[in-house]
Amino acid sequence: MAKKHxxxxxxxxxxxxxxxxxxESKAVITEEFRDITNNDMHIIEAIGISDPQNMSAIxxxxxxxxxxxxxxxxxxxxxxYIVRNRSTEDKxxxxxxxxxxxxxxxFHHRDxxxxxxxxxxxGLEQDEMEALMNCLTKLDAFFESKQN
Numbered sequence: 444m445a446k447k448h449x450x451x452x453x454x455x456x457x458x459x460x461x462x463x464x465x466x467e468s469k470a471v472i473t474e475e476f477r478d479i480t481n482n483d484m485h486i487i488e489a490i491g492i493s494d495p496q497n498m499s500a501i502x503x504x505x506x507x508x509x510x511x512x513x514x515x516x517x518x519x520x521x522x523x524y525i526v527r528n529r530s531t532e533d534k535x536x537x538x539x540x541x542x543x544x545x546x547x548x549x550f551h552h553r554d555x556x557x558x559x560x561x562x563x564x565x566g567l568e569q570d571e572m573e574a575l576m577n578c579l580t581k582l583d584a585f586f587e588s589k590q591n
Contacts, residue, residue, distance in 0.1 A: 463559070470555045476548055478522050484552045486515055487524060487545055495528070495538035506590055524548060 468481040476484070489504040490496050502512045516539065519525045524545035530536035541549060564572060 466559075467555060471552050473551070476551065479519070479524065479548070483515060483519060483524070484548060486512070486519065487541060487548050488552055490525065490539050490541055490545070490549075492541060492546055492549055495540045497530075497536050497538055501539060519545070 464481070467484075471484050472479070472481060479487075485505065486501070489501045498509050498512060498516070502509045505512065516525060516527065520527060522544075523542055525539050525541055527537050527539050530538050564575070567575065
């Protein structure tokens with residue numbers, strides 16, 4: 444690959460990352476959700492709206508330790524976004540679910556991501572979509588390899 448493409452791709456990826464984070468925080472952390480951070484929103488997203496999640500599973504999704512996650516969970520619980528309960532099958536396991544307030548935050552965050560994806564793929568032809576998916580899959584694999 445030509446040096447000019449390498450430099451341009453680097454600038455583009457860094458700018459996109461920064462713009463996504465900035466736009467997300469402005470769009471997602473509204474007056475209604477001013478008591479939490481963008482990071483909290485990602486924790487809420489990792490908990491999800493289906494079955495209760497254990498702390499280890501949530502931490503793994505976020506690439507953090509359970510200890511790090513516990514600090515955030517304490518704050519989210521105090522603010523009414525989550526509830527933690529001991530598993531009835533194994534009392535050592537703590538299961539986390541979203542409260543109604545947490546579910547509302549989840550859907551608010553999800554809607555931002557839906558709009559972002561729609562904007563990114565609007566007007567793409569099938570071959571362009573496949574090329575985009577291929578590039579992003581490779582980028583995801585690169586980052587995954589750096590996690591281990």
